[in-house]
Amino acid sequence: MAAKTMKMEDSKSIIKSLEEKIQRLEEEVFLYKKIFENLPCGVQIFDSQGFSYKINNAQKENLQLPDLNEGIGKFNVLTDSFAQKNGVSQIYKKVYDTAESFSHEIEYQFNIAENNWQTRKDTRFFKEFIFPVTNKSAKVEYVTAILSDLTSQKHAQFLSHDNISVYKKLYENAPIPYQSLSKEALLLNVNKRWLQITGYTQDEIINTPITNILHPDSINLFEKKFEKLISEKKVESVTLKLKQKNGNYFLALFEGCITEDEHGNFIKTNCIFTDITELQNKDEALKASEMRWKFAIEGNKDGLWDWNVETNQVYFSAQWKKMLGYQEEDIKNNINSWSNIVHPEDKDFVYKALYDHLDKKTEFYESEHRLKCKDGSYKWILDRGKIVEFTHEKKPLRMIGTHTDISERKKIEEQLFKSQERFKLAMQATDEGIWDWDIEQNKMYLSPRWKEMLGYQDHEMPNQFETWENLIHKDDISQAWNTFSKHLKGETPRYETQFRMKHKNGYWVDIQTKATAIFNAEGKAIRIVGTHTDFSKQKDAQMQLEKREQQLLQAQQTAHIGHWELNFQTNTLYWSDEVYRIFGLKPQEFKANYQAFLDTIHPEDREFVNNSYTQSLENRTNYDIVHRLLLADGTIKYVNEKCKHIYDEELKPLISLGTVADITELVQKEIQISEQNQELKALNATKDRFFSIIAHDLRSPFSAILGFSDLIIEKVKIQNYQNVSEYAHLMYQAANQSYILLENLLQWSRVQMQRMSFDPQTIALESIFEKMSYQYKPVLNKKNINFTHEYPAGIFFKADIFMFETILRNLITNAIKYSFRGGKIHIKVQRIDNSIVFAITDNGVGISPENQDLLFKIDTDFTEKGTENEVGSGLGLILCKEFVNKHNGKIWFESETNVETTFFVSFPIEPVF
Helix, strand or coil: CHHHHHHHHHHHHHHHHHHHHHHHHHHHHHHHHHHHHHCCCEEEEECCCCEEEEECHHHHHHHCCCCCCCCCCCCECCCCHHHHHCCHHHHHHHHHHHCCCEEEEEEEEHHHCCCCCCCCCCEEEEEEEEEEEECCCCCEEEEEEEEEECHHHHHHHHHHCCCHHHHHHHHHHCCCCEEEECCCCEEEEECHHHHHHHCCCHHHHCCCEHHHHECHHHHHHHHHHHHHHHHHCCCEEEEEEEECCCCCEEEEEEEEEEEECCCCCEEEEEEEEEECHHHHHHHHHHHHHHHHHHHHHHHCCCEEEEEECCCCEEEECHHHHHHCCCCHHHCCCEHHHHHCCECHHHHHHHHHHHHHHHCCCCCCEEEEEEEECCCCCEEEEEEEEEEEEECCCCCEEEEEEEEEECHHHHHHHHHHHHHHHHHHHHHHHCCCEEEEEECCCCEEEECHHHHHCCCCCHHHCCCCHHHHHHHECCCCHHHHHHHHHHHHCCCCCCEEEEEEEECCCCCEEEEEEEEEEEECCCCCEEEEEEEEEECHHHHHHHHHHHHHHHHHHHHHHHHCEEEEEEECCCCEEEECHHHHHHHCCCHHHCCCCHHHHHHCECCCCHHHHHHHHHHHHHHCCCEEEEEEEECCCCCEEEEEEEEEEEECCCCCEEEEEEEEEECHHHHHHHHHHHHHHHHHHHHHHHHHHHHHHHHHHCHHHHHHHHHHHHHHHHHHHCCCCCCHHHHHHHHHHHHHHHHHHHHHHHHHHHHHCCCCCCCEEEEEHHHHHHHHHHHCHHHHHHCCCEEEEECCCCCEEEEEHHHHHHHHHHHHHHHHHCCCCCCEEEEEEEEECCEEEEEEEECCCCCCHHHHHHCCCCCCCCCCCCCCCCCCCCCHHHHHHHHHHHCCCEEEEEEECCCEEEEEEEEECCCCC
């Protein structure tokens, strides 16, 4: 019994020990399972038949399987078409057959998988270690594969190595001058373009200081910028004067950066330069033009203002401020500074005139108003301006104008008006002296007013002819008698003269006399009746008026402003001397009526001027317009005319009073400034586009070339020629892409510099289409595109063969690029009227409406990848347009997104027999 009990105890101990071992084994299995599942490298175990048995998380990530068990029992590494096409089946078969381990690097092309379970569809690079697990009989029961993903490492290698040969060719043959400098500013390398522009040779320039070919004025600036470039390691640009071998200097814009090794140590600087001499000359010419314009304005004592409508910042010239008595610091550069000094009574009509121009209701802004001076007084100002620049939304951006002090003119106009009113009232109120001489009886009547003019009472002066004769100034008596005798003889219709008569107090009175004789039947004068008028005050006023008229004339000559007066009762037109000068006429050449005035207007403006003047009369409003004059010598002038009208009690026009201002120089300068601004914008846009293409579009293909060339070098070193042909093909595609871009850039630059020859020749379409069909056959087959064309037989036309083929090649290339696999491209040629029209149609992606306006513009960076990520230069269609314009042809397109796109090109055609 005791023995039996001991055996039971031993059995329990053994069972417990076994249970503990089983538990430890389960814990170890769990641990190994966790380690297996979370290994950083992919692990996959295959059974003895080659079926997938186990797979860990890293391998699942390598294959991008949706589930760890997705491929278990389904994927057979020995028979699966995917494994066979990738070449791994043979390797695994060798491991199963020999029970030996195997290690290799392999490129997996997942996109060729044909099994039902889904995996990734790209291409990956792996380091794969395969080893068998055998039983005691040395038979393979499992095969384990360990995969490490080398894709990122391979891609990094592709991108990190330089393709020295291609880079050197690009460097040497680039159309932009390149140079490299050492830390001591020695020239290390220059390309061919650099040598062409400077005239030096490699032997003359390499390892010499760049300061040797800099203008002395540029050396200090270069040294500061170069030191900053090296210390701050930022891209720097600087404008320097560079000396050519022939001794001439030119202005160059240098842009540079530095190259460092992997430890951040300086290697060299790399930079390009652009000859900006011509651009600088144009900029200086523009500045000089603006200076001359401002000088002309300031020299003419006019103030200048320049208003940014968006920011309300205003530039007021020194003369503008001085005109009102202000110092430079008294007036702030904003619109409120002007608004605050406008006379309160004038603000409404001033703002209306300003906003009418901003709303494009008037061609010019012009207003006569009062501005407050620093001393509190007001001056009359003629304010004129015009919008010279608009925003992209066509809203006013910039407005330029002048201030002219017209206070003196206003005073003269007011005094002239008052003088005329006083003269009219004086005429009505005048109590003239009357005299009546009976010649036959020698009796004379002298009215009391006649005597009063000379300071006498009626009884103090006898009524006799001798009284008159004795009081006339001795210097005037002869002229007075001659005039009197001529009238008495009937030689003049009436007697009218002026002379001086002595006042009772001893001074002389200016007398104007008018008289008419009465004749008998024999024609003898028997009686004469007349008047005496004291015009001493009138004579003084006339002298003052003449003096002020002379001042007005001088003011008009200075400001190039003349005045005129149209009298409706006499139908006569008076012009001041300045008006004649502006119109380029002499008084004897002008008929002095309204129709004669209209004949001097530019033919295209006559109806406008006549209608404007007529409407101002009918509406009783002021007349203020700008129009052109056509002078006898063909010269065209711009003038600003203003006038106001005077009406009688029945509102019938009596007189029109106006001014004429010659604004030709101002208009011409505004036009010139606008044209120069547009030209500078176009030049900047072209330069920016050119550098954008160089900086961005060349980078991608060269990166591919550099990467694949380095891979080929590595393959050759280890004498592993697998995939070398494919890498070379990819390099060729990238190089071809770069070549097309460079070719387009060179062609476009030659067109811009007008250095491309133009040689029209007779072209036969049959040979052209045969050539195109052969040339594009490989790429058409690759995308399985159906390419067809139709054209009438026997059509010939003249064109430059190189330009024509470039146009057709670019349009066909674009059609292929944006077509889907299995698409269609059709070329149809028709003769329409006197043109031959080519229509290239594809049923690809089309052009979105928002991009259609960007296709033919050089100043927009627009290009899209093709349906299979093909890239272009962005210059193809721009070249097409340039070449088509060269032939006096047209290019246009019609497109509907994802439906169809057709590009049309027309050339003038002449029959060839």
